[in-house]
């Protein structure tokens with residue numbers, strides 16, 4: 001099987017608390033794999049170990065067959081690990097088009113914050129035009145970021161992350177703070193990107209999870225209590241008790 005990400009036995013403790021407890025999961029090429037669980041289940045701790053911001057006490061992480069468990073974050077990025085840019089990294093007084101050009105330029109090794117001569121190259125702008133033409137943000141290309149709605153900023157973050165052409169994109173609650181229409185637009189954008197890269201999606205919005213995920217892993221108190229496709233997870237009694245049941249009450 002063609003695993004883009006393989007996590008085996010990942011354990012992280014904080015003092016006496018085991019935040020991720022012997023967690024194993026895989027993400028295949030072109031797959032959207034959702035990681036769900038109640039608050040404090042260990043989702044962020046797991047993502048931070050994948051990014052290299054936290055070192056595990058035990059276990060291994062492989063990206064495209066390479067052991068990245070002990071690599072610093074920047075080396076993981078160079079090997080194809082992507083994460084959505086935070087809204088705080090968008091440049092408010094620049095347009096959608098210019099922000100995207102900076103991201104494309106950064107992928108080519110240029111400076112993220114300063115336009116250099118490379119940014120004036122026709123191929124950068126051609127690529128930006130192509131990305132925007134395929135996106136709901138296309139008509140907003142000339143709008144400055146400060147004038148975008150929150151959902152549009154999240155869409156731009158996603159386009160910037162995808163422009164890095166990651167092998168694996170980590171998505172940390174992409175629906176957070178979005179209204180119904182904006183959530184639907186984000187789901188559509190993620191579905192459109194499915195296949196370009198594998199995605200590991202941490203999300204509390206269960207409608208979005210079930211609309212997007214090929215497979216779902218459920219964490220509770222740091223442990224995987226279930227893994228399977230959307231139907232299997234919905235039907236799993238342990239998941240309903242531990243998590244989904246909360247929504248029925």
Ligand SMILES: Nc1ncnc2c1ncn2[C@@H]1O[C@H](COP(=O)(O)OP(=O)(O)OP(=O)(O)O)[C@@H](O)[C@H]1O
Nearest residue numbers: 014017018019037038039040041042043044045046
């Ligand atoms: N740096 C830290 N030091 C001590 N404890 C921590 C630290 N980071 C997380 N924890 C604890 O580890 C457990 C898992 O937290 P984590 O943030 O990974 O959960 P989560 O599933 O991402 O929760 P949420 O859905 O609320 O974001 C929690 O009990 C949390 O208090």
